[in-house]
Amino acid sequence: MTAPDEQEPESVGLVRPYVITNGREIADGDRFELVTLITAAPDQQQKSRLDPEKRSLVELCEGGYLSVAEIAGHMRLPIGVVKVLLSDLAEGGHILTRAPVPAAQLTDIQVLQEVLDGLQARFG
Amino acid sequence: MDSRHVSGDARHLHDKVQIAAKILVVGHFAVGKTTFIGTLSEIPPLRTEETMTQAAADVDDLKGVKGKTTTTVAMDFGRLTLNDRLVLYLFGTPGQQRFVQVWEDMTRGALGALVLVDPQRLKESFAVMDLVEKYGIPYAIAVNHFDGNQARAESELREALDLLPETPIITCDARDEKSSAKALVSLVRYLQSRTRQEQR
Numbered sequence: 418m419t420a421p422d423e424q425e426p427e428s429v430g431l432v433r434p435y436v437i438t439n440g441r442e443i444a445d446g447d448r449f450e451l452v453t454l455i456t457a458a459p460d461q462q463q464k465s466r467l468d469p470e471k472r473s474l475v476e477l478c479e480g481g482y483l484s485v486a487e488i489a490g491h492m493r494l495p496i497g498v499v500k501v502l503l504s505d506l507a508e509g510g511h512i513l514t515r516a517p518v519p520a521a522q523l524t525d526i527q528v529l530q531e532v533l534d535g536l537q538a539r540f541g
Numbered sequence: 542m543d544s545r546h547v548s549g550d551a552r553h554l555h556d557k558v559q560i561a562a563k564i565l566v567v568g569h570f571a572v573g574k575t576t577f578i579g580t581l582s583e584i585p586p587l588r589t590e591e592t593m594t595q596a597a598a599d600v601d602d603l604k605g606v607k608g609k610t611t612t613t614v615a616m617d618f619g620r621l622t623l624n625d626r627l628v629l630y631l632f633g634t635p636g637q638q639r640f641v642q643v644w645e646d647m648t649r650g651a652l653g654a655l656v657l658v659d660p661q662r663l664k665e666s667f668a669v670m671d672l673v674e675k676y677g678i679p680y681a682i683a684v685n686h687f688d689g690n691q692a693r694a695e696s697e698l699r700e701a702l703d704l705l706p707e708t709p710i711i712t713c714d715a716r717d718e719k720s721s722a723k724a725l726v727s728l729v730r731y732l733q734s735r736t737r738q739e740q741r
């Protein structure tokens with residue numbers, strides 16, 4: 418694996434997050450966790466009306482699911498900014514979200530067993 | 542990189558994915574977090590930033606930027622698809638106390654943490670140990686063996702880090718896939734046994 422440190426994201430300063438989120442609190446969007454999974458909604462006729470940041474976010478999420486953290490990584494935006502964008506997009510019906518663990522369907526024991534089995538199958 | 546690694550285009554998760562689990566890889570500066578995550582991840586590790594204050598909450602602040610202390614902290618992470626419906630994310634972040642805000646986000650819903658430790662720099666691990674304990678994250682210790690390291694007795698490590706008798710200590714080379722996977726497996730087994738005990 419190549420050293421990931423080599424590709425530092427360009428620093429996102431004070432001004433840019435503010436502009437992108439139209440001044441909304443960065444703390445907004447608390448319902449998104451780092452590993453909440455996101456995909457683009459199938460019907461995207463309104464996409465062209467979105468501002469560029471939101472449109473590229475939706476386009477990034479076409480073709481499957483990505484976590485909030487991955488979206489931030491690919492877009493090189495701070496997590497907080499991505500959460501705000503996601504709130505708006507969810508409200509507008511542009512994205513679908515999946516909670517990290519389906520509520521009350523799985524115990525930790527079950528998840529841990531699947532993680533263990535998966536790791537062993539993969540790495541022997 | 543072998544065929545298991547997903548190519549750039551195939552980086553999306555399959556529609557069937559239902560569970561996104563999270564394990565933290567933590568440790569002091571330059572202990573091998575990024576290396577460890579890169580060794581196991583199926584995607585090129587990604588890096589993202591968390592902004593530490595409400596960045597520019599109002600326009601006036603933009604003019605008075607000087608007085609503001611906005612810190613960004615980087616975390617890197619990788620991904621492992623473990624079966625049709627389960628994906629595991631590994632998050633690495635530094636252990637300094639001033640990154641507490643990031644820790645809140647990172648620890649929410651995390652199964653546990655692997656604490657990387659360099660036995661030559663044990664003191665540097667104290668801050669991160671304080672954090673995992675403060676947030677109540679169950680953890681195992683992975684002793685990263687840097688070249689030229691003298692092996693330390695496990696009892697010595699246990700004492701220095703003030704570990705519970707049941708806390709696993711695994712040695713690992715973060716550059717090696719098998720060795721890193723083994724450390725992760727030990728952590729998961731420990732988490733299982735803890736969870737079982739809690740249910741009793």
Ligand SMILES: Nc1nc2c(ncn2[C@@H]2O[C@H](COP(=O)(O)OP(=O)(O)OP(=O)(O)O)[C@@H](O)[C@H]2O)c(=O)[nH]1
Nearest residue numbers: 570571572573574575576685686687688714715716
């Ligand atoms: N010999 C040896 N070197 C290692 C090992 N793990 C990491 N290194 C080296 O140690 C250096 C630091 O590793 P990183 O993975 O960047 O450490 P980090 O914890 O991500 O560092 P920061 O993000 O700066 O805190 C790199 O040069 C690695 O190649 C290991 O297990 N053995």
Ligand SMILES: [Mg+2]
Nearest residue numbers: 574575576617
């Ligand atoms: Mg690093």
